[in-house]
Amino acid sequence: MIFSKNQKMVDVIHTDFHLLKITDRFGIKLGFGDKTVLSVCLEYGINPDFFVEILNVFHDKNYFPRENLKSFSANTIIDYLEITHRYYLKDKLPEIEGLIGVLVDKCSDENKGHYKLILEFFHDYRHEMKDHIKREDEVVFPYAREIEKAYNNDNVSDSLLKRMREYSIEDYYKEHEDIEEKLFDLKNIIMKYLPEPENSRLCYDVLNELFMLEKDMNDHSRMEDTVMVPKIIDMERSISGNKNAKE
């Protein structure tokens, strides 16, 4: 099912409650009443067309209208990517690490050493994510926003041209693979190789969180790799092309 902006927000959530993650990320609070997606978006100053596309992409793994997504401004896309980053760093990753911490605490002495290994694994992973996201937020995104600005104003500074020559946005995204693989490994280690947990319930909670995080991050990197990056590359090409034509 494909959602539309004229549907009631509450009906959207009834159809797929996982979308609460998206509303939460956009800062939308509960208490929708009978408001439509459109009126909620207007109230919060969110681009409704973009918001609906994000709901749909998140809801249906086969739905990914690449060209339509690319038609939104880089600013809009990056704003979303940035709030997702905050959600990972400030909420999700510390939450999961805390949960694994509880799991370790509740282990018998015999198992504790082994369970501590996954706590350390996740801890390292979280820091790797933090570094990766930091570089995106501080280098990649500002660069992308500047490219869009230069493209829109048809005015490119020499310093930006220099950066365009030195820096390739593509290189950066190769890191995504490693980040995804680590999460994959962690799930397998927990399911296949750790000694039987004394507290299965808690272990399921951890796994559940990891599976959801993995899905979320796959959607996120797909947005970065197949929407944002190609969009910026298109603009870079057009800027260099125009510059050459003028000279």
Place this chain on the structure above:
Amino acid sequence: MISVTIIEPSFIIRQGLVSSLSGFRDIEIHKVYDEFDNIEVIIKKIDTDIAILNPSSIDQISLAKLIEKDSEFFSKRIVLFTNFPVGLDLESAVRAVFSYHQSEADIVKGMNKLVAELNTTEEPKEEVLSKREQDILRLIALGKTQKEIADELFISTHTVVSHRKNITRKLGIKTVSGLTVYAILNNLISMGELQ
């Protein structure tokens, strides 16, 4: 895994076939055709284990001609899915016949029988690392590079890479940090060695 082609002009039945067959673990849908105009061309292109075809979409005479041309192909690969009873002649000329009116249980049973006859992939089995793979895993976990491992074991780096691939496939662990955790959990290395 067996591969399947679906040839069905009706949208709703085609979707139904695709979605019901997707539920089978060992069935992979390769191609879906929605037209019958070029049935002869389509049949020539079939490279899957079986092709599911609705006989009511072709006239009887053309179908008989097609079967006559390549009877072995039809008896091995063509599965009919039909709304009307087919004659005994036709039934014996093809691999299997399913009807719209069969129950879910019967269709599942029939498909599973086909899968069992055609499936060449082995049953999943427990993966065990060989002694050599364990040695290599140990060295990976200790943080050695491919070159160092090759030198230490007197093998080529190419061999190290291929062992590494097998280890990853067997364990379902891809990263060095993941392999390290596995190695500790299975006493291939001790915590002390890591420091």
